[in-house]
Amino acid sequence: MRTVDVIIVGASLSAAAAAKRLVDAGLETIVLERQALPRHKICSGILSPRGHRFLLENFGPLPREVLHEPVSCKGVTFHFPSMVSMPMDFFGGTTPHLHRKFSDHWAIQRSGAEVHDQTSFVGLQDNGDHVIVKARKNGEPVEYRARYVIGADGPSSPVTRAIYPDYPQSIPWFFVGQKFHEIIECPLDEQYFHFWFHPGLGHYTWSHARDGREIVGVGFKRGDNFAKKHLNVVNYLSDKHGVRLGDPLDDEGCAENFGPSLINRYVFGKGNVLVSGQAGGFLNMIGEGMSCALHSGAISGEAIVEARLRNRSVQEMYRRMIASEVRRTSDQWNPLKIAFDRPHEADFPAALMALSWRDRAKVLRDMWRFIVLYKEFKWGREIFKAAMLRPFIGGYPMKHWR
């Protein structure tokens, strides 16, 4: 059995950030990845400027090979059923359009950690002073003994399920799927990520250009029909925006845990096991999870280093340190922050004020109708309570975290 300081499950950006901090501090770290690397990853790849800066400062300038075409994204355009469109440029300039297959691999290699790919996490046993991690490599069982484990294994995290078996049942799940179309005619500006606040289309509807194709994606509550939902969006884009697309050449989809960031129900692990990235519930408002994955991953690594240095509980350190990332992420969903501050990396209030009074009213009405789509999840009261508490306690209550 291999004995190391830390096992990280997953080889994503969150894992790379955690590994970077741990390796820098001289901790022996192994990254376990289920697939052979480099591996495919379903993602828009539109990284926020904050995430770009993290990658740059920790792993160096991005090689061309880790970027899709177009290599960058200028901002986000919101579209509304009343046919008002609001383009918003990112603060600080354009941002990378990551090819996750290669960017994740590049980052994990740059972290300096030892990577064991084709090794599936099976389960773990926390024995107080160490954790036994069970995995399978090429069908054969393999075990590791580690002082700490970090779960950075995405929204359907096996690590989270191993320590909280009831977690999958405790939150609503969504499905996000995207299809890649040949472009016949597309008036949508390829320099922007396009998002539709349209309750008739889905809970999360987007489109953007990639490698000469147009991605049309839609997210909805699990259980609905992807093909039907997707076709509805394609027809809408054709009717309302003049987007003419060929038949889809490829498609993909995955489950998403969309709610934890909205209602401050993050999952950070227990004992010697930490959970980071989207496994922990981090997701920014426009669905970009990479920047908070990078930062929360780094914080999980820092927490382990600090806990060893100060001889303190790793959970205590992690929860106190992660509070800043919780603020950054949950602020993006906080209506008071959206109205009176600038929690996003693009200026929504300024874009709104650039519209005529009439269009502003239409936008606000359409947004309200869109928000009503989420009524069934009963998040409104929790979002309101968290928003009201935020100025008084300087953050979001830790007692709601698991």
Added chain:
Amino acid sequence: MIHQESFLEFLHDMIPETSDRTSIEPGTVGPCHVGSDALIGIKRQQTNPTRWIGDSWQAFADVLRENGIELRESIAARGTFATDAGGTAYGMPHGVVIARSAAQVSALLKAAQQYRVPVTVRGGGLITEGESVAFGGVLLDMTGMSRVLHIDTDALTVRTEGGIFWHSLAEELRRANMDYLSAPLNMTSSVGGTLGVGGIDVNSPRLGCSADQALALQVVTPTGDIVECSDTLNAELFQRVILGYGQFGVITEATLKIRPYTPLRMHYFYYDSLRSAIEDLQMLDKNDASDYSGILTIMDCAVNLLVAFDSDEREAAFKANWQARLRGHGEFGFALCIAGRYALRPWKLGEAWFLFRRKRELFPELQRAEYMRDGKMVDRTVVFSRAVWKFWGGKQMVIPDLATSSEKFVEAVERGNKVCRKYFPHYTLYLVGIKLRPEHKAHYEMSCIPPDAEDWAYGCEFEPMIGGHVYSRDHLQSFKNAIYDIGVDLGGSYYRFGGMMKGYIRRVFGDEVVDRHLAMKRRADPAMILNRDVIF
């Protein structure tokens, strides 16, 4: 289109990654494929270095041992140096060498050049951004060279080894009834480290920074030559080593100016406005009205202008000519002002309670009986180094700062103060002037001294009171970046413990100056081994 096969080859070539094999030349900014308008204003540099893997480590270690150099490779020896006073950067050297002599340091650097092993030099370890944290390679602990070699009470100079802490130097000088001129506020910094960075004190408005007190140095160059230098001997090396961020050599010995010891008489004036206090401070400095001056604050609520004097004559002149022109209050008058202010703002009672607690804890510490005789402070070393750091510092030093010309200083402080308020409930500011020496202009190039400063530069440290709180590195770094960005905006510089930072140096000084210094660095340090990733 993505050329997958070629990228896999690219990744393969990149592994194992070593600093020697990085595609980006140290000191340069790599290509950005995202776009020229990405991350506007931020240079595309990796500021948290990749760990040096150490392919040539064993051969290097063997050579050191053959040369009789003790190399410590145990985890305990290396772990001691895992972080710095900032506590946000962590790294582990492959081995630690404790400096014993210039000859030993020379042999170490010669071997390091040959095997291209990074050498990170550490004095007091008081830097805050990981500048003396080794991300692999060898860590050279200078505290092994900590002797005072000679005190010349006639010429008023001291010759000391570079690794000595300032408080130890002060103690030795005191035995000869002598005193240092200008030392950094935290006296557990080393002399060598301070000369490479700056060092400010409450007498800097009159005497300049600590680095200005150096008359001559013994330096071991990155290629291992032992060179004596001064403004007249090997002047170019002297100019680069002073305020040079440790890029051009290791300071093994230094000759510093000293003076006869005198006790101080302190006066405190209290303000509720940063602007008024700064204007009064600058007025005093400009008119040479005091021997020591500076501002310490409790947030922006209680602003304390302190002035001090070496002699009764100077104190009398101050009282006769300048005291009446100061707009600050005495302790009692200020207490009344504060009471009035918070009576009208009852929702800020928490802040008032904090001020009261701070006053109750802090004031007695600045006037402890064992350091006072007849109303005079007999040991400023202890008072400033102990009391100030006990009450302002914490286990983790997060102290970004700004240095600007006199004209821009008020704006810099006011903008920095807003950043502090945004990030932390409690903080303190420390503001001090730095008298510039025209004859040292060559020392100041690409240093903490702002390029546009004339006669005086002014520095302000923004220090959150972290106490027992735990913050993520990202939170602390975001705070520091917000402060540093003000410096970029105003065309200022940074008077930090670690001096300039890699991520900011080109933004502050521009490519022409940085590239010129980089060319000098490459000539002096062909393998770019000495204090890698600090600025280049």
